[in-house]
Amino acid sequence: MASVYIPTPLRKFTNNTAKVEIQASNVDEVLSNLVSQFPDMKKHLYTSDGKIPSFINIFVDDEDIRNLQEGATDLSDRSVVSIVPAIAGGVDFSKEELARYNRHIIIPEFGMEAQRKLKASKVLVIGSGGLGSPMLLYLAAAGIGTIGIVDFDVVDDSNLQRQVLYGVKEVGTPKVESAKKRLTELNPHITIKTYNEMFTSANALDIVKEYDIVADGTDNFQTRYLVNDACVLLGKPNVYASIFQFEGQVSVFNYLDENGERGPNYRDLYAYPPPPGLVPSCAEGGVLGVLPGIIGSIQALEVIKVASGVGDVLSGRFFTFDALTFQTRTLNFRKNPNNPISGEKPTITGLIDYEEFCGLKAEKQVKEITADELHQWMIEGRDFQLIDVREPYEYDIVNIGAELIPLSDLPYETDKISKDKKVVVHCKMGGRSKKGIMELEAKFGFDNLYNLKGGVIEYVSNYDPEASIY
C-alpha cells in the first residue's frame, strides 16, 4: 500500500482528494491501479503509446523516479508517490525572432499580439513578378509565418528592370526557386512553399485552401477572375493590385470584417472582363519599373493589416495612384446584387474555364452551307441527310422536312446520323447546330457535317415566304 499525492490540476479526477491510498508494489502498478480507479486521469498520465508523458514527473518520497528504477521502482508501505506536473510556458518567439521583430513589437498599436498573428498566418502570393517582388520581400521580412508562392515563369533579363527579388545570376532559373532562396536568406524564421506551375482552375482550389490570405500579383484578366472566384468560393480574403504604365490600383476583396460582414469582390467591380485585346498587359504596354515597387508595397501593407488585424483594411474601397500627376483616389464600391458568384442569384458555383470566359479561345470553325446551296442540293435531288436539332414545339411551327433530333438528344442518337454521306444540320439560326456539330466532331469523330448558315429562318424566308416565322 502506497500513498499517492495528487497535484491540484488533477484533483478534479479524484473527487478533490489530495492523497489516495493505492495497493501496489512498484510505480507502474501505482499508476495503472490509479487509472483503473479514476479512468479520467488516463489521458494525463499516459501517452497514446502507454508511456508516462514528458510533462508529468513522478517522485517516490523525495526522489525523481528517473534517478531510481523508473516505473520498476519498488515501493514500501510507507512510500509516498507524488505526481508532479511540469509547469512551463513562454513567449511564442525565439530570442532571435524577438530581436528581429523588435521594431514591430515596440509599436504600442502593433506589439507582440500583432506579431504573433503574423507568425501564425499563411499567405499565398500568386505571381512573383513586379508586384510579387516587393510584396514577398516585405512579407518575409515582417515575419509572415508561412508564405506560398505560385509562378510558372523563369527569370528573364527584361524582368530585372522592376522585379527586384532577382539578380543577373538568377536569369534562366525558375522564379519560385530563386524567390525562395532569396527570402530564406532574408528571414530563416519563416516557411516558404513554392508552386512552380501555372495557377489554373485545376489546381487553384487545392492550393488556396491551404492559406488564410491570398495576394494577387498577376498580370492578366483570366487569372484575376480565377483568383477572385477561388477566394469567394473558399471564403478567403483577396488582396488585389494591378499596374499599367504609370497607374496602379489596390483593393482588398472578399474580406470578412470583425462584425462577420463579407466585403465586395472583384466581380462587384467588374462582373465580366473587357473584350480580349482592349486592355494590354505590361508585357505589351510597358510599365515604369518603380511603380510595382510602390503598388506591391501597398499590397504588402494590406496583407499585413489583414493578417495582424491592425488598422482599417481597404475593403469596399478601391485605391488608385497615378505616378505622373501624383493623384491618388480612394473610391468606395459596394456589393452588386447581380454579382454572378456572390450576388442574390449566383450562376457560378465552381471554377470555370477562364481562358474561354475572357474570350481568349479562338472559336473553332465548322463547315457551313448556305440556304441557297441547300436549296440547290434539294432541287438536284442529291443524296444527303438533313437534321433539325431544335425542340419539337419549334419543329411544329416551321420545318423543312428534316429529321428532328433535339440538341440534348444528339449524343444518344448518333446511330441515326449518317457517316457515309453529307449531313446538313440546322436549328433556328445556326448557333445550336454549330454547337451540336462541334460536339459530334469532337466526341464521335464525324467529319461529314455541315451547318446551315442562318438556320431554318434564313431558308424559309428565301424559299417559303408563306411559312410561319417565330
Add this chain to the structure above:
Amino acid sequence: MPVSNVSPDCKEVRFEIASRDFLVAERLAEKDNLELTGIYHTHLIDSAYPSETDRMSAFPNFSYLIISLPNLRFSEMRFWRLNSNNQFEEEVFEILN
C-alpha cells in the same frame, strides 16, 4: 513563493518550474491547510494575455496568473484557466490582502 527557472531553452523566452520546487510548494500549502491553485509568471514585453506556448504547456483546473511588466514596470495582471476546449478563459479575481 519564488522559484527558479529551470527551462533548458533560452530563459529569456521560456520558463519551467522545477518539479522539486512544485513539490515543496504543494507540501507547504498542505501544511498550512491551503491549496496550491495556480502559478504566476511575468511577460516582460507582452501583454498579460497567454501565448500559444503558454496554452500548449498548460494544465486544466489550474490558474495561471500573468503579470505584464513592460520595461520592468507593472502594467497589468490577468488570471487565466483552460476551459473544456483547451482554450484559456479569463477569470475574475479579487485581492483580499
